Amino acid sequence: MRLWLSKNGEVPLREQLTAQIVLGIVSGDLPPGQRLPSTRELARRFKIHANTVSAAYRELEERGWLESRKGSGVYVRAESDGPAPDARHALDALISTFLQLARRQGHSLAEVQQRIKHWLLLEPPDHFLVVEPDAELRAIICAEIAEATNFKVRGCDTGEIANSGLPAGAAAVTLFSHAEQVRALLPPDTNLFVLHSRSVPGALAGQERPARDALVSVVSRWPELLRWSRTILVAAGLDPAALNFRDAREPGWQKGLAASTLLITDALTAQQLPRADGRDVRVFRVVADQSLAELRAFVEDFLTA
Secondary structure (H helix, E strand, O other): OOOOOOOOOOOOHHHHHHHHHHHHHHHOOOOOOOEOOOHHHHHHHHOOOHHHHHHHHHHHHHOOOEEEEOOOEEEEOOOOOOOOOOHHHHHHHHHHHHHHHHHHOOOOHHHHHHHHHHHHHHOOOOEEEEEOOOHHHHHHHHHHHHHHHOOOEEEEOHHHHHHHOOOOOEEEEEEHHHHHHHHHHOOOOOOEEEEOEOOHHHHHOOOOOOOOOOOEEEEEOOHHHHHHHHHHHHHOOOOHHHEEEEEOOOOOOOOOHHHOOEEEEOHHHHOOOOOOOOOEEEEOOOEOHHHHHHHHHHHHHHHOO
16 A cells, blocks of 8 residues: 655644555555554655654554554454444544645645535435424424434524534425525525425314313423414313323423323324323324425435435
């Protein structure tokens, strides 16, 4: 494997050496068991201090890339010996090597950042980003999308987009009520998935009505679900005295739920409920089926081919 070192001072010599060795291991140029040049040999070849080479070798031994054999030298660690090196170190090494090459060829850091951003935008996204001001609703929507698409999802508020822009690898998603605001924060050519909310009457259609004396518990971290579900259930003719509302953000919210005949909850809180033991649990989903189907199709057609 060829090594090169620049003494221009921008990147420490030890960092240059460790990055290139890791890159060689990751790429297969330095296979397991390969003996590396001795400390003295590398120091003489590049006219650098032997302590620099020794420190680089020692660091890579500690990180699990190399092994020192007494009286024999330094070798690339065999794959079966000990834990595998942290994958982040490999990625860091690749990035470090790329930056060194780019700077050596005269490209400024601003140029590198601009082109990296350009190429990242050309790549398919690696996660959905739910843009929603309400933190609790945001978490629920993330849970629904993750369940429907089996794809990575995270959330943020509009302030994050306004301050930092759309993160690399993100496919922006927002509810219809925020679509205009979020679209104004994104570059003109950015794709935005607009979600429609589920119809409450549609969600209730076909549902068997509980007995008048049945204890119905509504459990959610989202205050709005607790608020309007009370209105709807009372309007549907249920006895207000038989309705129990629990804020899942409060300590002890799970106590006593076993007495409920019917549990109504959201997709996120449903994951934290105690075992149903025969109770009727109905999950109200915020996002319309059609919107979830569109996201699922996007993942299946464009991201998992």
